[in-house]
Amino acid sequence: MRAAIDIGGTFTDVVLFDEKRGKIFSTKVHSNPKYPNKAFIEGLFHIRKYLDSNHEDIQELVHGTTIVTNTILEGNKACVGMLVTEGFRDILEIGRQQRHNLYDLMIDPPKPLVPRHLIKEIKERINADGKILSPLNIEDTTRIIENLIENGVESLAVTLLFSFENPVHEKQIKSIGLKYMPKDYIFVSSEISPEFREYERASTTVVAAAVAPQVIKYLNELEKELTKLNGSKIKFTIMHSGGGTILPGNVKKQPHKLVESGPAAGLMAATQLTKVLGIKRAISFDMGGTGAKAGIILDGTYQYTTEYEIGGGIHHSQRLKGSGYPVRFPMLDIAEVGAGAGSIAWINPGGLLKVGPKSAGVIPGPACYGKGGINPTVTDAHLVIGHLAPDYFLGGKQTLFPKLAIKTLINLSKTVNLPLEETAQGIINIVNVNMLRVLELVSIDRGYDPRAFTLIAFGGAGPLHACDLAEKMAIKNVIIPLLPGVFSAWGLLFADMSTYFVETVMLNLNLKNIKKINQIFNRLSLKANQFFEKNKVPSKNRSMDISLDLRYLRQNYELNVKYDKLTMLQRDLVKIKNQFHKIHEANYGHYFSNAIIQIVNIRIMASEKLSKPGFSKIKLASNTSKAAKYGTQNIQISNYIKKYKIYHRSILRADHVIHGPAIIQEE
Amino acid sequence: MGGSAGECEQFLLNPETREQKVLHSKLSNFIMKKGEILRVVTAGGGGFGPAIERDLDLVIKDYLSGKISNKQLRDDYGVVLTNAGTVDYLLTSNLRKIQGG
Numbered sequence: 197m198r199a200a201i202d203i204g205g206t207f208t209d210v211v212l213f214d215e216k217r218g219k220i221f222s223t224k225v226h227s228n229p230k231y232p233n234k235a236f237i238e239g240l241f242h243i244r245k246y247l248d249s250n251h252e253d254i255q256e257l258v259h260g261t262t263i264v265t266n267t268i269l270e271g272n273k274a275c276v277g278m279l280v281t282e283g284f285r286d287i288l289e290i291g292r293q294q295r296h297n298l299y300d301l302m303i304d305p306p307k308p309l310v311p312r313h314l315i316k317e318i319k320e321r322i323n324a325d326g327k328i329l330s331p332l333n334i335e336d337t338t339r340i341i342e343n344l345i346e347n348g349v350e351s352l353a354v355t356l357l358f359s360f361e362n363p364v365h366e367k368q369i370k371s372i373g374l375k376y377m378p379k380d381y382i383f384v385s386s387e388i389s390p391e392f393r394e395y396e397r398a399s400t401t402v403v404a405a406a407v408a409p410q411v412i413k414y415l416n417e418l419e420k421e422l423t424k425l426n427g428s429k430i431k432f433t434i435m436h437s438g439g440g441t442i443l444p445g446n447v448k449k450q451p452h453k454l455v456e457s458g459p460a461a462g463l464m465a466a467t468q469l470t471k472v473l474g475i476k477r478a479i480s481f482d483m484g485g486t487g488a489k490a491g492i493i494l495d496g497t498y499q500y501t502t503e504y505e506i507g508g509g510i511h512h513s514q515r516l517k518g519s520g521y522p523v524r525f526p527m528l529d530i531a532e533v534g535a536g537a538g539s540i541a542w543i544n545p546g547g548l549l550k551v552g553p554k555s556a557g558v559i560p561g562p563a564c565y566g567k568g569g570i571n572p573t574v575t576d577a578h579l580v581i582g583h584l585a586p587d588y589f590l591g592g593k594q595t596l597f598p599k600l601a602i603k604t605l606i607n608l609s610k611t612v613n614l615p616l617e618e619t620a621q622g623i624i625n626i627v628n629v630n631m632l633r634v635l636e637l638v639s640i641d642r643g644y645d646p647r648a649f650t651l652i653a654f655g656g657a658g659p660l661h662a663c664d665l666a667e668k669m670a671i672k673n674v675i676i677p678l679l680p681g682v683f684s685a686w687g688l689l690f691a692d693m694s695t696y697f698v699e700t701v702m703l704n705l706n707l708k709n710i711k712k713i714n715q716i717f718n719r720l721s722l723k724a725n726q727f728f729e730k731n732k733v734p735s736k737n738r739s740m741d742i743s744l745d746l747r748y749l750r751q752n753y754e755l756n757v758k759y760d761k762l763t764m765l766q767r768d769l770v771k772i773k774n775q776f777h778k779i780h781e782a783n784y785g786h787y788f789s790n791a792i793i794q795i796v797n798i799r800i801m802a803s804e805k806l807s808k809p810g811f812s813k814i815k816l817a818s819n820t821s822k823a824a825k826y827g828t829q830n831i832q833i834s835n836y837i838k839k840y841k842i843y844h845r846s847i848l849r850a851d852h853v854i855h856g857p858a859i860i861q862e863e
Numbered sequence: 864m865g866g867s868a869g870e871c872e873q874f875l876l877n878p879e880t881r882e883q884k885v886l887h888s889k890l891s892n893f894i895m896k897k898g899e900i901l902r903v904v905t906a907g908g909g910g911f912g913p914a915i916e917r918d919l920d921l922v923i924k925d926y927l928s929g930k931i932s933n934k935q936l937r938d939d940y941g942v943v944l945t946n947a948g949t950v951d952y953l954l955t956s957n958l959r960k961i962q963g964g
Binding site for chain 2: 285311312313
């Protein structure tokens with residue numbers, strides 16, 4: 197049996213797949229941003245209860261977490277000491293000189309994660325070919341590390357120039373550092389991100405060092421809890437931002453890989469669903485209490501991005517470059533907006549109604565929760581209009597108080613001078629516009645016509661908004677998966693254990709270089725096979741996804757091209773070149789058929805393909821094509837009343853046709 | 864803005880060698896030979912308000928983070944350190960009075 201615990205901003209989702217009984221057990225508990233392990237322990241408690249009552253054990257637990265992002269954003273980062281090549285002390289401060297707000301003369305760049313007095317220059321130099329120009333001075337380095345420790349440094353980030361070509365000096369520094377601190381607290385860039393572009397390499401290494409102590413502490417606590425649950429028999433894995441899982445031991449070595457651990461899961465689940473249903477093009481839309489995320493699925497695969505800034509700002513769903521701390525790792529390409537069911541409606545100084553980005557969060561939550569919230573939220577608006585049943589929220593686990601929602605909305609409606617129901621509808625319309633922006637960003641903005649796509653909506657609030665959004669995007673088909681509220685956690689159950697290896701090549705793509713290129717392929721596949729051996733992956737489950745980062749010679753940015761072999765033959769050259777021209781044209785509108793192409797990096801994603809829990813088919817209705825109505829509800833919008841039929845999803849069958857307006861309730 | 868004078872930009876070819884050459888600031892079509900080094904010293908501002916009025920804690924922070932030298936600490940900011948590396952308030956106050964003229 198496989199279980200998943202996915203910690204989100206508002207709720208923590210728990211899913212357990214009981215293969216024997218073909219049953220899914222799921223529940224939601226409140227997240228605790230301050231002590232994230234509390235929600236995990238509570239989730240485990242529910243899993244244990246299910247297991248005990250069915251006399252079962254689980255073999256595997258997959259976890260989605262926000263610990264890395266929270267550690268960076270909430271300031272309980274480690275005191276990091278940083279060692280750089282002489283002359284590079286200001287690498288973090290200088291960054292890429294990207295202004296995230298071009299016309300604001302007073303913007304503050306993000307404060308470097310390591311203060312300048314804890315960044316020390318080391319006398320050494322390796323050139324671009326990996327040759328040592330001046331050797332490392334062991335005595336000086338030892339003295340510098342001792343000095344950093346005296347200054348209260350907990351963890352160490354080492355990033356030297358061209359260490360991805362020759363890591364020998366970084367290795368030497370690591371072995372010196374081991375005399376002063378545990379190995380889990382020393383991070384060297386040639387292990388964390390062995391690629392060219394020193395700022396991104398330095399930033400990724402520093403992020404790893406800054407979150408390591410918290411992440412290690414957190415994982416140790418979780419592992420202790422798991423031992424209580426099922427001895428040491430349970431396989432515990434964590435979702436990484438590349439859409440795969442990773443063992444805790446490897447997280448401790450590379451904690452930066454967990455940056456977008458949670459959001460990745462929802463897109464994974466939606467991808468699996470499209471494979472089962474044979475859907476070629478889909479947009480996955482996940483709307484929870486504090487945020488919404490969208491991603492695109494083409495032919496059963498999701499898209500990757502290597503550009504991500506932790507703690508960075510978002511404006512109109514577009515990530516603001518230069519506003520956060522770059523972390524380099526292939527991640528699922530997901531657009532995000534800070535608006536969800538808990539977003540607070542407010543009036544701006546110009547008298548306009550606005551929704552978010554402030555959220556009522558877990559505590560106090562929306563006003564209608566009756567937990568002391570006084571601000572009107574999207575959930576309150578839904579309740580006032582009648583989209584939510586007060587006694588059937590979270591399957592009856594959370595009672596809603598319509599009176600409290602009305603009270604807070606009346607105040608707002610007086611300010612905007614609109615009837616109560618119109619104010620409520622206004623809040624929903626405004627939050628829908630925010631949601632549309634993320635959907636457009638992954639479709640129209642990237643050159644895809646949303647009309648050819650299916651919308652897969654989930655998360656606590658996704659289904660409530662899906663039909664409105666589909667109508668506005670002219671999307672014809674909407675899929676609401678079963679148990680939409682915990683669908684993200686369901687995605688954790690589909691995740692394969694994976695890791696990736698990369699090597700910077702910097703060679704022109706031609707016959708002369710094929711031998712050298714193949715040597716790199718050999719080195720990378722050797723590493724991938726070592727990973728499989730070490731983790732005891734049976735050979736039938738081994739899978740490698742190979743790709744090349746290419747650019748025209750003298751260009752500054754590369755594009756990723758998929759490749760399907762571990763050796764390159766002469767006849768493959770033309771194929772690769774044509775593929776690159778095509779991708780270049782798709783991205784920039786043109787290509788250069790005669791230009792020399794340069795290979796910048798070769799990447800291998802190694803993953804263990806496991807058998808997936810299946811989706812069970814919904815039975816066909818026995819005799820009638822009419823679904824059983826549960827009741828009706830009048831919904832009043834201004835002066836006019838709409839009659840909504842209410843259905844329970846559990847008694848709906850596959851061929852039922854429902855004529856709206858209708859509300860479908862699900863436990 | 865009440866600060867001091869800023870520093871000019873400088874383009875140095877092969878700095879700190881016998882062949883060091885100061886280049887013009889707006890140089891075009893200049894061919895460098897393999898192995899030559901170009902140092903670009905970017906222009907710096909002269910600050911906002913008088914340096915000798917800057918908060919002592921902030922000056923010390925700049926000093927400890929290596930952004931100003933020992934000489935600048937004394938000459939520009941009027942701050943004197945004790946042998947232990949802490950601020951000598953008496954000498955600093957006197958120096959700042961003199962520098963403030």
